[in-house]
Amino acid sequence: MYGDPTADFESDSKPDGQDAMPHYSREWNFDPYHQAMAFARRRAPDHASADTEWRVWEVFQQAKRGEHHAHVGSIHAPDAEVALVLAKENFARRGACVNLWVTPADAIHATDYEDADVFIHTTDKLYREPAGFQGLRSSRIQGSSRTTEAKGTST
Amino acid sequence: MNDQESSAPIAMASMDDTARADLAIVVLGIADDCMLQGHRDSEWTGLGPILEEDIAFSSMAQDELGHALVWYNLLAGLGETRSPDLLAFTRDAGDWRNAQIVALPRGEYPFSLMRRHLHDLAKAVLYDGLIACGVAEVAVAATKLRQEKKYHLIHNRAYIERLARSETGRGPIQAALDELFPFALGLFEKQDAHDRLAAAGFIPSQALLRERWLDVTCSSLAAAGLRPPAHRAEEAWIPDVDPRVGGRSGRHVPEQVALLEAMQGMFRSDPEATW
Helix, strand or coil: CCCCHHHHHHHHHCCCHHHHHHCCCCCCCCCHHHHHHHHHHHHHHHHEEEEEEECCCEEEEEECCCCCCCCCCECCCCCCCHHHHHHHHHHHHCCCCEEEEEEEEEHHCCCHHHHHHHCCCCCCCHHCCCCHHHHHHHHHHHHHHHHHHHHHHHH | CCHHHCCCCCCCHCCCCHHHHHHHHHHHHHHHHHHHHHHHCCCCCCCCHHHHHHHHHHHHHHHHHHHHHHHHHHHHHHHHCCHHHHHHHHCHHHHHHHHHHHHCCCCCCHHHHHHHHHHHHHHHHHHHHHHCCCCCCCCHHHHHHHHHHHHHHHHHHHHHHHCCCCCCCHHHHHHHHHHHHHHHHHHHHHHHHHHHHHCCCCCCCCCHHHHHHHHHHHHHHHHHCCCEEEEEECCCEEEEECCCCCCCHHCCHHHHHHHHHHHHHHHHHHHCCCC
């Protein structure tokens, strides 16, 4: 049920030929339960009311002023104010927190795991990373130290 | 009041014996309120209206037990020899000094929510008064606990406002208010020890606390669309019902006996056990 809720839907709903140009347009929900519910709704729109729960909100917590808010989980709530009230006791009652964000889960757009291959580094990208410059730097330092040594011996 | 607010707070150890004994009586009442409020609300653990509120309500119940511990610990400095555990788990109903409201059965969720709200407001008003008044250790404790009341009140208000404006919620939340209001007034029951401390300027008088509580409680509930059983006369709110008193002298609702059996049973089965 939670494995790949969109796979079946995608295969029989997408018009032929649309896959020629890959894109990220698939709808996605953050939590598996609502991924499955979204799928069920599309498969059987008449049964959408089977889900009587409040909407889902994603919760982001800031441990310290100036730091990034980090996603900590999701909750059910009827509106933003109650979502903030519940987020406080559900996520911020132990760890450090100075600020909370909540946002409707369905406002979040995400890439598809099927497209995870776009993140794979197929060639050596070391030369683009800070670490890639380390060899250069150390060789320069060695070079300069050799120069110092040379100066040292010359005096 | 103003004189007290401007003078330096006095340490409990510097108070005379009568004042210390009086303060012990008042603090025991506050501690017992918190303890039983916490226990009653913990009865919602696993039964809350939705998972997230179950967790929030249970967490606030634990807050109350924490508040009770702060006050029980304070009693040690006022001549109390029993540990907080012994105070909480070995006293029979007649030795408890809580107001009756906190021992009422949990009822339906709107009832527990309204009970918590009326009590939270009473404690918020009380702690504000204790912070401004003259006993150093009490003011320190009240400052700490008042901070946690802020969230409790935000939580309660969010739900009460929504229940009050919903078709299905309005009836139950108003009924809870009607039933609980006389018991909430019992939180301000006359207590000789309190009166003597207030006269000496150590703490605010019950009359003043009650007036402040009526003002903040009735005004906010009326603004939410509910009808508190009280009416406005000039600036003040006057209750239309008689307070349910007796708790501060050990007369409690019958349900308190069963509450204590459930709460104390484990501890009493082996009081010497180490946990």
